[in-house]
Amino acid sequence: MTDLKKGTFPSMLQDPFADGSTQPFWDAAAEGRLSAPRCTVCGTFVLPPQPFCFECQSQAFEWVDLPGTGTIYTYTVVRHPLSPQLAEVVPYVSGVVELDGTQGAGARLLLNITDADPETVRIGDKVQIWFDRVSDTLPLPRARMA
Ligand SMILES: [Zn+2]
Secondary structure, eight states: OOSOBTTBOOOOOSSOOOOTTTHHHHHHHHTTOOEEEEETTTOOBOSSOOSSOTTTOOOOEEEEEOOSEEEEEEEEEEOSOSSGGGGGTOSEEEEEEEETTSOSTTOEEEEEETTOOTTTOOTTOEEEEEEEEOSSSOEEEEEEEO
16 A cells, blocks of 8 residues: 555555456546446446346446446445554545436445545535546546535
């Protein structure tokens, strides 16, 4: 862990763990785009990507770029460092973000909201997704207040 910064949870990961279902997400992220699989049978967005649509069990998906904006659906403020090294980053905010351009449930992402004020952040606040290059190969999605 390097470059510890208050409010930003450090990634322990160096490379995305990708398979056939998730590689398009990482390919888009590398270009700074938020992309999600949409079922071509019923139109449901499925995030995180899964082999089957949870609505109709289809395996047919198309990848659609999303606006990259959303709304805080729920969140928590982490004030206690889980390890001594994290003392520099607490408090930080992790939130479930409902993504604009999707149906909501089933297409939400759990993200570190890097510039949220732990004392004033609220459910319903608007956020913008951004990609933090935590290594040469990992564009980690995070959110900031819009
Ligand atoms: Zn479907």
